[in-house]
Amino acid sequence: MSVTLSSTKTRAALRTSARVSGELILVLAMAAVALWVLGRMWSVVWPLIVGLLLTTLTWPSARFLRRRGCPPALAASLVTVLFLLVAVGVVALIAVPVASQSGELADGVVEGIQRLREWASGPPLNIGDDQITGAFDSATARIQDSVGSMVTTVFTGVSTVVDGVVTAVLAVFLMFFMLKDGARFLPWLGRQLPGRLATDVPTVAARGWTTLCEFVRSQAYVGLLDAVLIGLGLWIVGVPLVLPLAVLTFVSAFVPIVGALFAGFVAVLIALVSNGVTDALIVLAIILVVQQLEGNVFQPMIQSRGLGLHAAVVLLAVTLGGSLAGIVGSLLAVPVAALIAVVWNYVREQLSDPLPEPESQTTPSGAVAAS
Numbered sequence: 001m002s003v004t005l006s007s008t009k010t011r012a013a014l015r016t017s018a019r020v021s022g023e024l025i026l027v028l029a030m031a032a033v034a035l036w037v038l039g040r041m042w043s044v045v046w047p048l049i050v051g052l053l054l055t056t057l058t059w060p061s062a063r064f065l066r067r068r069g070c071p072p073a074l075a076a077s078l079v080t081v082l083f084l085l086v087a088v089g090v091v092a093l094i095a096v097p098v099a100s101q102s103g104e105l106a107d108g109v110v111e112g113i114q115r116l117r118e119w120a121s122g123p124p125l126n127i128g129d130d131q132i133t134g135a136f137d138s139a140t141a142r143i144q145d146s147v148g149s150m151v152t153t154v155f156t157g158v159s160t161v162v163d164g165v166v167t168a169v170l171a172v173f174l175m176f177f178m179l180k181d182g183a184r185f186l187p188w189l190g191r192q193l194p195g196r197l198a199t200d201v202p203t204v205a206a207r208g209w210t211t212l213c214e215f216v217r218s219q220a221y222v223g224l225l226d227a228v229l230i231g232l233g234l235w236i237v238g239v240p241l242v243l244p245l246a247v248l249t250f251v252s253a254f255v256p257i258v259g260a261l262f263a264g265f266v267a268v269l270i271a272l273v274s275n276g277v278t279d280a281l282i283v284l285a286i287i288l289v290v291q292q293l294e295g296n297v298f299q300p301m302i303q304s305r306g307l308g309l310h311a312a313v314v315l316l317a318v319t320l321g322g323s324l325a326g327i328v329g330s331l332l333a334v335p336v337a338a339l340i341a342v343v344w345n346y347v348r349e350q351l352s353d354p355l356p357e358p359e360s361q362t363t364p365s366g367a368v369a370a371s
Contacts, residue, residue: 047167049332051174055182056209056216058083062179076179080172090251094244204346211338223253226260226294230267233286237279239271254331260291309338 038045058079065075186202193201231246239245245267252263264287272280296315309317314334321333 046328047170048174050167050171051178052212053216054083054171054175055178056213057220058175058179059182059213072180072183076176079179080176083175084172090247093247097241097244200346200350204343207342207346208339211342212335215335215338219254222294222298223250225298226250226253226290229290229293230263230287233290234267234271234283237271237282237286238275239267239279239283240274241270245270260294264288264291309334309341313337 227250271283317337321329
């Protein structure tokens with residue numbers, strides 16, 4: 001028995017599909033415009049984002065002081081100064097031991113290069129000194145030919161460093177003002193908005209703030225776990241500068257992908273110049289195992305539990321953010337996904353029908369009992 005399609009239902013389905021497609025195109029167009037405006041304002045937005053993340057990290061200390069009767073301005077000042085001291089202390093904890101052993105590290109680098117030349121001159125490569133000298137001469141000629149591009153690269157790097165310093169200074173100032181006046185922002189925002197927006201926007205902002213706090217806290221847990229495991233492995237192998245390397249691992253955990261690669265490269269390099277190739281390979285294996293556990297087990301589990309996101313969503317968000325915006329996209333992918341989830345859940349709450357009240361039923365004796 002053949003089934004005939006209904007022309008009425010077909011036209012209705014096509015009209016519905018066309019309407020939904022048009023509305024989706026409008027939404028995507030508005031999103032593209034918003035992203036374009038965000039890109040044009042990035043020099044202001046990026047310090048604001050960094051300051052907001054720093055505020056989530058330091059707010060518990062400021063809240064503790066304010067609950068003990070400390071004025072907001074004084075509490076914000078003390079926390080900002082303490083944060084700067086901790087930042088300088090972390091840099092000193094990394095730089096001072098490295099500087100004190102710089103001579104040994106330099107000797108290790110020279111010895112490592114000499115070992116590499118001896119290994120290359122033997123079987124199976126059998127590369128002679130004249131071939132090595134020719135390779136160095138060729139490399140020198142290439143460097144001389146590309147002096148112009150190197151100068152451009154240096155100026156670009158200096159500009160990037162200057163932009164980073166300016167961003168850091170602005171972020172610290174914004175952190176101070178957020179710690180000082182942040183508690184009054186949502187009530188002020190509610191008074192400026194009309195109608196339902198006076199309730200909806202502050203509510204979503206408060207939930208978003210809680211989500212950002214969970215993100216920073218979970219990232220700190222992941223960094224601490226990496227630092228402990230990698231530091232323990234370095235200590236067992238006998239690599240010098242274990243404490244600075246562990247601190248560097250913890251700090252670099254707040255910069256996804258590139259931070260872990262940088263910390264791992266430094267640890268392997270120090271193991272190579274101080275302990276030799278075998279220990280360097282062991283350290284490389286330890287770092288790879290820990291980073292695989294972090295990226296595929298620890299980070300998705302901790303962040304999904306704290307942010308209310310599934311572990312697969314966290315992995316996909318980091319991958320998508322990195323492919324769209326590089327390092328910055330990887331850093332902001334998880335909190336952005338969590339904030340989108342906050343907005344979506346709030347919209348669902350507002351659009352959902354209220355649950356029906358339980359019906360009452362009358363017992364044979366005449367008493368009313370809830371079903």
